[in-house]
Amino acid sequence: MKTRRQFINKLITVVTGVVTLTACRDQTEENGVSDKSGSTGIDRRALDAVVDAFVPRDQDAGAVEAGVTEKLLELFDENEDMKLHGEALLGRVEVVAQHKYRRAFSRLNLARREEIIRKTLHSRSKDDQSARHAISLLRGQVIKAYYLSPAGQAMLGYTPPYPNGYPDFHIPPVI
Numbered sequence: 001m002k003t004r005r006q007f008i009n010k011l012i013t014v015v016t017g018v019v020t021l022t023a024c025r026d027q028t029e030e031n032g033v034s035d036k037s038g039s040t041g042i043d044r045r046a047l048d049a050v051v052d053a054f055v056p057r058d059q060d061a062g063a064v065e066a067g068v069t070e071k072l073l074e075l076f077d078e079n080e081d082m083k084l085h086g087e088a089l090l091g092r093v094e095v096v097a098q099h100k101y102r103r104a105f106s107r108l109n110l111a112r113r114e115e116i117i118r119k120t121l122h123s124r125s126k127d128d129q130s131a132r133h134a135i136s137l138l139r140g141q142v143i144k145a146y147y148l149s150p151a152g153q154a155m156l157g158y159t160p161p162y163p164n165g166y167p168d169f170h171i172p173p174v175i
Contacts, residue, residue, distance in 0.1 A: 042076060042083070044069070045106035046090045053113040054142040066151035068142050075141065082137065089134035092120060092127075 048064050051072065055063035063069075076083035090105075096116050097105040105113060120128050121135050146152040153160060 042073065042086060043090055043094075043106075044073075046094060046104070047072065047086065049106040049108070049113055050089065050093065050117070050138070051142055053110065053117050054139050055146045056110055060155040061151040063142050063146045066146050066149040068145045068149065071145040072138070072141060082141075085130070085134035085137050088130040089138060092131035093117065096120065 048069050051063045051069050055066075055068070057065060072086065076086055093105045093113075093116050096119075097103060097108055097112075100116070101108060101112060105116065108116070117135060120131050123132065147156070
């Protein structure tokens with residue numbers, strides 16, 4: 001009996017997510033706006049919202065402004081497993097946002113987006129298992145891409161030695 005209930009709960013979650021995503025897609029197509037990015041088929045607005053929740057804009061540029069979303073989309077094109085993790089995370093946060101706030105995840109303010117991600121990460125529900133794993137993977141990718149970007153390096157005050165490298169590399173440092 002318990003497994004039947006678990007199956008029904010998972011089925012309801014999946015159906016709700018599909019209906020929600022379909023409704024959101026249909027609404028944006030009616031407005032002549034496409035949220036899908038390139039060959040990945042990932043919802044760009046939702047991905048921007050997740051990336052922004054990981055490294056938001058403050059007095060410095062955030063991850064979205066630093067071009068991290070494009071790096072993730074390139075990663076999704078190259079790595080099917082990462083794309084599946086991204087889709088799992090985006091699907092789950094959309095379901096939770098629609099259920100709790102009756103709005104798309106990308107239309108929520110930063111505090112609510114962070115709350116959904118935090119609760120998903122700390123959830124012990126089996127429904128959230130793939131989303132929890134995706135949060136861990138994608139958060140690392142976002143942070144790495146941000147700090148490797150010119151905006152992240154400028155925020156740290158780091159000036160990279162390229163394009164010429166270290167011109168005096170052959171001279172040992174004086175200690």
